[in-house]
Amino acid sequence: MLETDQIHHLDCVSGMAQLEAQSVDLVFADPPFNIGYQYDVYKDKLGRKKYLDWCRQWIAGVHRALKPTGTFWLAIGDEYAAELKLLSQEIGFFPRSWVIWYYTFGVNCKAKFTRSHAHLFYFTKDDDEFCFNSETIRVPSARQLVYGDTRANPVGRLPDDTWILRPQDLPGGFAADEDTWYFPRVAGTFKERAGFHGCQMPEQLLGRIIKACSNPGELVLDPFSGSASTLVVAKKLDRRYLAFDISEDYITRGRERLAATQVGAPLTGAPEPTVSAPATGKGRKLELDENGQKKTRRKIYVKRADQKTLPME
Numbered sequence: 001m002l003e004t005d006q007i008h009h010l011d012c013v014s015g016m017a018q019l020e021a022q023s024v025d026l027v028f029a030d031p032p033f034n035i036g037y038q039y040d041v042y043k044d045k046l047g048r049k050k051y052l053d054w055c056r057q058w059i060a061g062v063h064r065a066l067k068p069t070g071t072f073w074l075a076i077g078d079e080y081a082a083e084l085k086l087l088s089q090e091i092g093f094f095p096r097s098w099v100i101w102y103y104t105f106g107v108n109c110k111a112k113f114t115r116s117h118a119h120l121f122y123f124t125k126d127d128d129e130f131c132f133n134s135e136t137i138r139v140p141s142a143r144q145l146v147y148g149d150t151r152a153n154p155v156g157r158l159p160d161d162t163w164i165l166r167p168q169d170l171p172g173g174f175a176a177d178e179d180t181w182y183f184p185r186v187a188g189t190f191k192e193r194a195g196f197h198g199c200q201m202p203e204q205l206l207g208r209i210i211k212a213c214s215n216p217g218e219l220v221l222d223p224f225s226g227s228a229s230t231l232v233v234a235k236k237l238d239r240r241y242l243a244f245d246i247s248e249d250y251i252t253r254g255r256e257r258l259a260a261t262q263v264g265a266p267l268t269g270a271p272e273p274t275v276s277a278p279a280t281g282k283g284r285k286l287e288l289d290e291n292g293q294k295k296t297r298r299k300i301y302v303k304r305a306d307q308k309t310l311p312m313e
Contacts, residue, residue, distance in 0.1 A: 001018075001020060002015070002018055002019060002242065003242075004219060004240045004241065004242050005235075005240055005241055005242070006242060006243075007225045007228065007231065007243045007244070007245060007251045007254050007255060007258075008242070008243070008244050008245075009244075009245065009246070009248060009251055010244045010246075011244065011246055012058050012061065012223035012224060012244045013054075013057045013058050013061055015223070015244035016058070016061030016062065016064065016065050016221075016223065016244075017061060019064075019065045019221075019242075021064050021065065022064075022065070022066065022067045022068060022070075023065060023067065023219065024065045024066050024067065024070060024219050024220075024221045024242075025066075025067055025069075025070055025071070025131065025214050025215075025218035025219050025220065026070065026071050026072075026073075026131075026209075026210065026213050026214040026218065026219075026220045026221070026239075027062045027065070027066060027070070027071070027072045027073070027220075027221045027222070027223070028073045028075075028206065028209060028210070028220065028221075028222055028230050029058075029062065029072070029073070029074050029075065029222065029223050029224060030075040030201060030222075030224055030226065030230075031055070031058070031074075031075075031076070031223070031224050032044040032224070033076060033077040033079060033080065034046055034051045034079060034080060035077065035079060039247065040247040040249050040250055041246055041247045042246060042247070051080070052080070052083060052087065055080070055083075055084055055087060056087055056091070058223055059074075059084070059087060059088055059091050059093075060091050061223070062221075062223065063091050063092050063093065063125065065221060066125045067125070068125055068126055068129065069124075069125070069126060069129050069130050069131060070124070070125045070130070071122070071123070071124050071125070071130055071131060071132075071213040071214070072088070072093055072121075072122075072123040072124070072125070073120060073121065073122055073123070073209050073213070074088065074119075074120070074121040074123070075101075075118055075119070075120050075201070076118070076119050076121070077115075077118055077119070078115070078119070081119040081121075084121070085098070085121055088121065088123055092125070093123035093124070093125065094123060094124050094125070094126070094127040095121065095122070095123055096122045096123065096124055096130075097120075097121075097122040097161045098119065098120075098121060098122075098161070099119070099120040099121075099122065099161045099162070100117055100118075100119065100120075100161070100162050101117060101118045101119070101120050101205070102116060102117045102162065103116055103117065103118070122213075130213075131213055131214060131215065132212060132213060133211060133212050133213070133215070134158055134212070135155060136211040136212060137158065137159060137208055137211060137212050138155050138156035138157060138158060138159075159208075201227075201229045201230065202229075202269050203229060203232065203233050203236075203267040203268045203269050204267055204269045206229060206230055206233040207233050207236075207237065207267045210230075210233055210234055210237050210239060211237060214239055215239075216237070216238040216239060217238065217239065217240065218239055218240065219239070219240045219241070219242060220234040220239045220240070220241045220242075221241075221242050221243065222241070222242075222243040222244075223243070223244055224243075224244070224245065225243035225244060225245040225250060225251065225254055226245065226250060226254075227250070227253075227254065227257075228243070228250075228253075228254030228255075228257050228258060230243065231243055231254065231258055232257055232258060232261050233267060235258060235261050235262075235263060236261060236262070236263065236264065236265045236266070236267060238263050238264065
C-alpha cells in the first residue's frame with residue numbers, strides 16, 4: 001500500500017497498479033500533450049499509436065483506482081482531445097462537462113491561430129452517484145445582480161462551462177461576482193509560478209475542481225505531479241493527496257512546496273481578474289473610455305528657452 005500525502009518516484013501506470021482498487025475520491029490529470037515539449041527527463045513526442053496505447057493504460061489505471069462514486073478531470077490540448085474523450089468513455093467513464101479553459105498569455109503560433117485554450121473533461125465513474133458540491137462554487141445569477149428578481153435562488157447559480165480568461169477582450173473587465181470563470185495561465189512573471197516546471201496549473205482553477213468534486217479528508221490523486229500544484233491546493237483545502245512523477249528533480253521541488261504549504265492557507269492567485277491581469281500599457285494601467293476602448297491623449301508640445309521641444313503631459 002502506497003503512502004498518502006506523498007509524491008512517489010514511479011511511472012503513473014505502475015504506480016496506480018500498486019494502489020488499492022477503489023481507494024481514490026478524485027483524480028486530476030494533466031498529462032503530456034504529445035506535442036514535442038521537452039520535460040526534465042521526458043521528451044513529449046511519441047508515435048500516435050504508442051501515445052494512445054499509453055493513454056489507454058493510465059486512464060484504465062485511473063478507473064481502477066477511483067471509488068464507485070469517484071470523479072476524473074482530464075486536461076488536454078486540441079491534438080488528442082477528441083480521442084481521449086472517446087477513449088475514456090470506452091474505459092467506462094461518464095462525461096458530465098466538456099469545459100473550455102480560455103486563457104490569457106496564449107502560446108504564439110506561426111502557421112495557425114495562436115493557441116489560447118485547453119480542454120477540461122469532467123467525468124464520473126458512475127452516471128448517477130458522484131460528489132458534486134454545487135454550494136461551494138455557486139455565483140450570483142443575473143436575476144439577482146441585474147433584475148433584483150425575488151424568484152432568484154438566494155444561493156446563486158452554477159458557473160457556466162466556458163471559462164473566459166482574456167480580460168483584454170472584455171475591456172470592462174469581469175466582476176468577482178459574475179459567472180465567468182477567470183483563471184489566467186501561470187505566466188513566467190506571476191508570483192504564483194514555482195519556476196521549475198513549464199506547465200503549471202493555476203491554484204484558483206484547481207481549487208474550484210477540488211472543492212466541487214471532493215470533501216475534506218478525501219483522497220486526491222494526480223498521476224503527473226509536475227509542479228505539484230494539484231497537491232498544494234489539495235493540502236490547503238484539507239484533502240489527502242498522492243501523486244507520481246518520473247523526475248527526481250520535480251519530486252524534490254514539489255516536496256519543498258508541500259512542506260511550505262499549510263492546511264487552510266488561501267489559494268494563490270487573485271480570483272478577481274482586474275487584480276491579476278489589468279489592461280496595461282508599458283506596465284501602467286490604461287485609461288478606458290465609455291466604450292471600453294483605450295483613451296487617446298493629445299500631446300501638447302511646448303518650446304523651452306533652449307529651443308528644445310518637449311511634450312507636456
